[in-house]
Amino acid sequence: MGRKTRRQLLGQHFLHEKRILQKIVEAIEPGPDDLVVEIGPGRGALTFPLADRAGRVLAVEKDYALVESLEKRKPDNLQIIAGDILSLDLRNMIGRNRRPGEKVKLAGNLPYHISSQILFVLLEAKDLVERAVFLFQKEVARRITAAPGSKKYAPLSILLQNYFACRLLFTIGPGAFNPPPRVDSACVLFKKRSQPLFFTPELERDLAAFLKDAFSQRRKTLSRNLESAGYRREEIRAVFKSLGLEERIRAEDLIPEGLVSLFRSLSRTEPEKSAGR
Helix, strand or coil: CCCCCHHHHHCCCEECCHHHHHHHHHHHCCCCCEEEEEECCCCCCCHHHHHHHCCEEEEEECCHHHHHHHHHHCCCCEEEEECCCCCCCHHHHHHHHCCCCCEEEEEEECCHHHHHHHHHHHHHCCCCEEEEEEEEEHHHHHHHCCCCCCCCCCHHHHHHHHHEEEEEEEEECHHHEECCCCCCEEEEEEEECCCCCCCCHHHHHHHHHHHHHHCCCCCCCHHHHHHHCCCCHHHHHHHHHHHCCCCCCCHHHCCHHHHHHHHHHHHCCHHHHHHHC
16 A cells, blocks of 8 residues: 555545535625634635635634645635644634624534544534534534434534534535545534523533443443443432333433433432442
């Protein structure tokens, strides 16, 4: 097997189909009062159309060769930030650059290998972001938008859908990119909810840990997973009975509200859980 090129190492697949680029711009809905943060502008195929319509655009690019190229062509309302979005503090970046009255929107054709990490970056800045449109590997997009009962339904689905209405807008074949990826891609819209749907932000950290335990082994029942995580069997049975849950139910079969209710009820058994580990 030959050595990978720099583009392959960075996971870069540049979108070039104008029709698709236009659809993404329309989904972002950039306006004169918007600050759009683009992650991974690449050669600027999406960046410059965004700058034509948005008040201002911040483009975060890791590849310094591309940064230099973008700097030579940028309009006055486009700022290029050289760096890795996973190493930068997005909240701080937005706070430093946002002007009074500006709405913040995110966009990006994301490298597949950092897709999940970018979603946690989005969660960290959830209160600042009005709207986001990202391209993912199609399987990741299905996981983000998955509903209860689906094999794709996962903790990240619940966390994101709590704060954003998540919608898979359309799929994109490999031929729209250069070089073409080996799988299909999909465009996902994240539209901020007026208020959280399932739980308050204060619960997020502990609930995320609970969901990770609940979904840890999909072949096992929910009660078995929780027992493996350290919850006492008798406490699990008592809480399941009080909530009317079947003993053989699996995590993916519960709606988010049901999982939150279970988390709240089992939180009362936290001392026993810790002692059991």
